[in-house]
Amino acid sequence: MGRVLILPAVWLPPRALEHLGTLVKEVTVDTPWGEVGPVALRRHPSGGEVYILPYSGHPTRLDPRGTVWAAKTLGVRRILTWERLVALDTDLQRGAVVVPDDYIDWTRRLPTTIFTEYGAGYIPQVPPFCPETHATTRALLAREGIPIHGGVYLGVDGPRRETPAEAAMYRRWGAAVMGMNVIPEVVLSKELELCYGVLGVVTELAADRPPVPPGGEVRETLRRILSALPALVAALAVEPTCTCHVTLARAKAQGVLPEDWRLWAGPRDTSKG
Numbered sequence: 286m287g288r289v290l291i292l293p294a295v296w297l298p299p300r301a302l303e304h305l306g307t308l309v310k311e312v313t314v315d316t317p318w319g320e321v322g323p324v325a326l327r328r329h330p331s332g333g334e335v336y337i338l339p340y341s342g343h344p345t346r347l348d349p350r351g352t353v354w355a356a357k358t359l360g361v362r363r364i365l366t367w368e369r370l371v372a373l374d375t376d377l378q379r380g381a382v383v384v385p386d387d388y389i390d391w392t393r394r395l396p397t398t399i400f401t402e403y404g405a406g407y408i409p410q411v412p413p414f415c416p417e418t419h420a421t422t423r424a425l426l427a428r429e430g431i432p433i434h435g436g437v438y439l440g441v442d443g444p445r446r447e448t449p450a451e452a453a454m455y456r457r458w459g460a461a462v463m464g465m466n467v468i469p470e471v472v473l474s475k476e477l478e479l480c481y482g483v484l485g486v487v488t489e490l491a492a493d494r495p496p497v498p499p500g501g502e503v504r505e506t507l508r509r510i511l512s513a514l515p516a517l518v519a520a521l522a523v524e525p526t527c528t529c530h531v532t533l534a535r536a537k538a539q540g541v542l543p544e545d546w547r548l549w550a551g552p553r554d555t556s557k558g
């Protein structure tokens with residue numbers, strides 16, 4: 286089984302995650318960046334298990350290195366961030382579902398790597414997201430009748446919103462949506478050879494778009510996704526056949542990185558000369 290971790294960054298009604306099954310246990314994981322958790326393990330009546338670590342972005346955002354490290358420690362193979370998005374693309378309205386094709390990293394104050402001790406850089410970002418996770422997510426939601434959009438995701442630090450001038454600039458760069466909870470997790474997941482995907486829901490329109498009063502579209506989309514989530518988790522829990530788990534095979538073969546990923550965050554053992 287390829288265990289799945291869901292990182293909900295959307296606002297969910299109380300007890301909403303009970304859709305994913307009963308709470309089996311809650312665990313706290315020690316990481317080089319402090320404790321992460323409690324991470325909830327839920328089991329669906331159909332047998333599927335999923336880890337969930339709810340968080341809601343700044344200012345309560347956990348150290349993303351700790352989040353991804355905890356996932357690896359728990360034996361997770363796939364991470365899916367359930368992200369809230371600001372829509373730059375004027376065709377996207379509130380409640381639209383976006384599984385992005387690519388990303389632009391416009392963060393400046395977040396950690397960018399776990400490799401401060403080893404020269405394991407130059408990790409390719411093609412494909413930007415785990416292709417299998419995204420194909421499965423698109424197919425499953427389409428089967429449930431939920432329309433899926435693509436496009437480029439732009440990651441920003443937050444916690445403030447964008448100005449109208451920034452929104453116009455990001456759109457000219459080709460970004461369709463922006464958010465605060467995908468970068469650097471997508472990068473760090475590659476560093477720990479995990480599959481990483483994004484299921485985005487547009488909750489706001491960009492600052493330079495005419496305001497539209499909310500009409501319950503977001504709530505309706507979240508409801509539809511929640512009811513599709515157990516099936517999505519089951520579909521994602523199959524053993525990955527993508528190449529995300531061998532991202533660093535060459536670095537390991539060349540001796541740039543130790544075989545044991547637990548050593549990758551350092552401190553480096555220099556005693557062997």
Ligand SMILES: [Zn+2]
Nearest residue numbers: 415480527529
């Ligand atoms: Zn993958």
